[in-house]
Structures are given as C-alpha cells and as structure tokens.
Amino acid sequence: MADIQSIFKEYGTLYREKYGVTNNQAKVMKAIESCRTSALNAHVHTCNECGHEVISYNSCRNRHCPQCQDFKREQWLNKQEQSLLLTHYFHVVFTLPQELRSITLFNQEKIYNLLFKAACETLLELSSDPKHLGANIGFSAILHTWGQNLMFHPHIHCILPGGGLAMNNTRFIHTKKKFFIHVKVLGSVFGGKFLFYLNRIYANNELNFFGDIDYLQYPRNFQELIDFLYSIPWNVNSKPNLKKPSHVMKYLGNYTHRVAISIIVLLRLKMI
Ligand SMILES: [Zn+2]
Numbered sequence: 001m002a003d004i005q006s007i008f009k010e011y012g013t014l015y016r017e018k019y020g021v022t023n024n025q026a027k028v029m030k031a032i033e034s035c036r037t038s039a040l041n042a043h044v045h046t047c048n049e050c051g052h053e054v055i056s057y058n059s060c061r062n063r064h065c066p067q068c069q070d071f072k073r074e075q076w077l078n079k080q081e082q083s084l085l086l087t088h089y090f091h092v093v094f095t096l097p098q099e100l101r102s103i104t105l106f107n108q109e110k111i112y113n114l115l116f117k118a119a120c121e122t123l124l125e126l127s128s129d130p131k132h133l134g135a136n137i138g139f140s141a142i143l144h145t146w147g148q149n150l151m152f153h154p155h156i157h158c159i160l161p162g163g164g165l166a167m168n169n170t171r172f173i174h175t176k177k178k179f180f181i182h183v184k185v186l187g188s189v190f191g192g193k194f195l196f197y198l199n200r201i202y203a204n205n206e207l208n209f210f211g212d213i214d215y216l217q218y219p220r221n222f223q224e225l226i227d228f229l230y231s232i233p234w235n236v237n238s239k240p241n242l243k244k245p246s247h248v249m250k251y252l253g254n255y256t257h258r259v260a261i262s263i264i265v266l267l268r269l270k271m272i
C-alpha cells in the first residue's frame with residue numbers, strides 16, 4: 001500500500017503548483033517528504049568490532065508526520081501502561097453543539113480551555129456525589145478538533161477507570177461493570193457548566209466575533225444563542241471498555257498521536 005510520504009514525494013510539487021498551499025501546509029508537506037531520507041542529516045553508526053557502518057537518517061519530528069507519530073505513540077504507550085489500574089475502564093466523549101463551532105474557530109484557546117474545564121468538573125463532581133459513585137476518580141482527557149470526515153468537530157475523549165478512591169481514602173469503590181453515570185445527567189451538567197463559563201468570558205469581553213458571527217457581539221443576540229443552547233440536550237457518550245486495560249491505552253494512543261491524514265482516512269474518503 002502507498003504511504004503518505006511516497007504520495008507527497010510523487011505528487012507534492014505538482015499539487016502545490018496547481019492548487020497552492022499556505023506556508024504552514026508547505027512546511028508540513030516538506031517535512032513529511034524528507035522524513036528519514038537523505039534530505040535530512042544522518043547518523044552513522046559504526047561497529048567497534050568489525051567497522052560495519054549503518055546510516056540512519058534523521059526524522060522530521062513534525063506532529064503531522066505519520067512516521068514520527070508512530071514512534072511517539074509507542075513511547076507514550078509504554079509510559080501510560082505503567083499507570084493503569086487492574087479494573088475495567090470507561091470511554092466518555094464530550095462534544096460541543098454544532099451551534100458553537102464558529103465561536104470556537106475564532107476563539108480556539110479560550111473555548112478548548114472551557115471544554116476541558118466543563119468536562120473535567122462534570123466527571124469529578126458527579127463521581128464524588130454519593131448518589132452516583134461517592135469516590136474520587138482520575139482520568140486521561142484528550143482534545144480532538146476534527147471528526148472522521150476531517151471537518152471541524154471539537155470534542156474531548158476521556159478514559160477513566162471504573163471506580164475511584166472513597167472520599168476518606170480507605171478503599172477503592174467500583175462502578176458497575178457496564179454503567180458509569182447516565183449520559184443524560186453527564187450531558188446536562190456538562191452543558192450547564194460550559195454555558196456558565198462561556199457567559200462569564202463573554203461578560204469579560206474575552207471573545208472575538210468575526211465574519212458570520214459578528215452579530216453575536218450584541219448582548220441580545222448572544223443571549224438568544226445561550227438560551228437556545230440551554231434548551232437543547234448536550235451530547236455525551238459513555239461506553240464501557242470491555243477489554244484489558246492495556247487495550248484501552250492502545251485505543252487512546254490511536255487518538256493522542258493520530259495524524260489527520262492517514263492512508264486509512266484517505267481510503268475511507270475514497271480520495272485515492
Ligand atoms: Zn517525520
């Protein structure tokens with residue numbers, strides 16, 4: 001099967017001439033094209049005994065490069081696997097309503113911070129509530145800004161053990177095997193928290209409104225959007241992961257170090 005590097009090497013120059021790319025895109029393409037080739041510097045390893053030489057070319061280390069991310073993922077996985085608990089795990093995904101995508105695009109850092117804050121507080125607060133689990137939990141949370149069709153689609157993946165430390169730290173409390181907290185409860189707390197914080201940064205004039213959302217700089221319009229967002233269900237997905245804990249991290253590793261363009265994505269979109 002072809003790989004991204006060979007496609008870029010063969011057609012990259014032609015593509016750039018025909019369609020034009022931004023400076024940043026050109027930089028990424030060049031990095032991927034030259035990764036582990038003679039275009040980058042090389043190390044020569046020499047055997048002290050027989051003098052045999054092996055040349056290894058440097059990698060580009062670009063975060064969009066499939067070759068480099070594969071290596072980084074392995075390193076990350078080794079580290080994560082050491083902190084796994086011997087229990088079942090859940091995979092919870094928090095997604096922003098599509099009506100917030102334009103605001104997010106123009107205010108990425110601020111909105112991603114709120115997304116993490118709202119999702120993490122939701123998990124911690126509901127888990128510590130005796131009505132649900134009554135325990136202190138821990139988890140890993142990963143931001144994704146695009147969906148399977150490569151469109152802008154901000155959401156957070158959380159991987160959490162099915163249980164946590166009792167509030168007095170004396171024992172580990174397990175959740176049921178297949179049920180963490182009802183997604184409707186997760187969604188409504190998540191939405192409420194996010195909108196509360198969004199209102200606050202709006203009141204502090206911390207948001208930018210350009211292009212098709214410039215009308216939102218007027219408080220009445222913004223309030224209309226907020227009212228609407230309070231009236232809709234917020235999407236949270238929670239699934240038990242029924243495999244071994246090490247499987248869970250491998251699964252998450254595919255998210256943490258996945259690059260947007262891979263051969264599998266291209267094949268799915270029927271681009272090659
Ligand atoms: Zn590379």
Ligand SMILES: [Zn+2]
Nearest residue numbers: 144155157255
């Ligand atoms: Zn995702």
